[in-house]
Amino acid sequence: MMNQDIYVVIEHLRGKTADISYLMLAGARALAQATGGEVIAVLLGHNAQSLANNMAADKVLYVEHPALAEFTSDAYQRTLAGLIAGKEPRAVLFASSSIGTDAASVLSARLKLPLISSCQSFSADGRPICQICGGKIMAESDLPDTTTLLTMTPGGYKPEEGQSGKAPDVIKVEAPSLDNLRVTLKQYIEPEAGDVDISKEPIIVSVGRGIQNQDNIEIAEELARALGGVVAASRPVVDQGWMSTSRLVGKSGKKVKPKIYLALGISGAPEHVEGMGESEVIIAINTDTNAPIFNVAKYGTTVDLFDLVPALTEKLREVKKV
Amino acid sequence: MNVVALFKLVPDLVEELEIDQSGTALNTDFLRLIINELDDHAIEQAILLKERSGARMTVIGSDAEGADDVLYTAVAKGADQLIKLMGDPNAVINNHAMARATAIVLKELQPDLILTGVQAHNDLDGSIGPLVAEYLGMPYVGYVSGVNVQNGRIVVRKEYPGGLIAEMEVDLPAVVGIQSAEQPPRYVTVNKVRQAMKTAAIEERPLPALDVSGGAAIRRMFKPESATRAKMIEGSTEEVTARLLDIFKEIGAL
């Protein structure tokens, strides 16, 4: 029979727990308060038990197996399918990430359990609130009556809230047979280092698709130079090959926390905000009044970037000369 | 090798989105639809595979305004077969229903590899790719930005944060969720698309019965209520420039 516990599938990569895991533990606590159950971390790994030590969970279920040393979708799906079907928790939280989303949808189909994706927080009575349409729309759903799978995005809780100084009890769970996996890890390829580490820069001028083409990036570079900062970019700009991957800010790129983050023609999609939302002062230049970037920026303007950026660069040069 | 690319049309975020009377869905009256950007990357990746290894390539999408354009554009880029799934345009649909129905059509085609965007911005019940994979009993890997065929299997580049890549080997048949193609989606001229319209045929297939179980009931949709919305700086370019300079001074950047 279903119980009221909230499970969190812990995400870790090459020996390090991802921040989103702690954030999910915090979210799980909020949900558990509404359902009246416990928060239980689910850790899959090989010699990874010590990762459990600082988790703010009532219990940790640890599945140990050499095939779980590094993430592969097939091994995680098989292990979690048995575990979830056997324990029937109230809900299972996965990260909305390269690891969590590889597992969540497949398990929803395999176990015939409902799935709610891109959940950012829970209401006081335990309803998931999701962020969709690039951050322009929020959707609140009922929590279905059966064990529910959810993928979680950042924004609702803080990683610190999911950490604890007291190590939780760890209960070992038998791994299923993990032979004949259809997906195997061949190797990791390290990211290119790039000429600057944007995560260490105090002033960032970041360019989005609003810049239109590669040649226009020049005006952002000039502004960055006048301000004493560096340029960075959103994903479409990097995907077009206009800037190197080492300059990418966001979910798939770097997390940055500069003193000033100047966003030029960036809409502020959740995947971008994930990488820059904690900057000290965000200034957004975007012609769309409804752009979600204005929900995280401190200052904003809807003046066309092609008018404003050259004017700003010129003024900065004047001021800096004297 | 048989490669299929799946696409879905999603609201264009450049337009203003409105919530309808029910308060639980977007108002579709003025909604402009465009191809899910990541599905466009999936189509590009399929074309690259075709060019490299001579695969046969099919593109599948469901009927909606703009679907024909996407299909003809795909054929102008090199797709071999176009399939449009026809259903009741007013039917309630979610990814679980779409994936179940698409899986039935896919079974017939016996694909070796199915590519689709790793997600769409309006997904609320998971994403199409992994759902289709499980309904077909195939393995799935998502967040992929490169696919190569090697000795009857594929090797994919799976992305992790910070630019880290995991090379994964996957048995075929398989479903892959594309984050980006190895190169940006190519551009084709309107002329080439028009030519394609004259020669290519879109096969219309009835959408099998829809089963939406697996999703959740939406109770309320709303626009984000930010407590910390930006202070907007109004005025001419000169006025905004002057104010920004003051702000730079205030925060000690000058």
Ligand SMILES: Cc1cc2nc3c(=O)[nH]c(=O)nc-3n(C[C@H](O)[C@H](O)[C@H](O)COP(=O)(O)OP(=O)(O)OC[C@H]3O[C@@H](n4cnc5c(N)ncnc54)[C@H](O)[C@@H]3O)c2cc1C
């Ligand atoms: C799994 C996953 C991971 C992702 N990871 C990342 C990531 O790490 N980083 C990232 O950035 N994205 C990431 N994305 C993509 C993300 O969802 C968005 O698509 C992307 O951030 C949008 O980039 P953008 O804001 O530059 O473009 P758009 O959303 O197209 O926005 C362009 C903006 O420019 C404005 N504009 C246009 N012209 C002008 C003008 N003349 N003056 C001023 N403003 C103008 C427009 O109003 C618009 O708001 C990821 C997506 C997925 C699915």
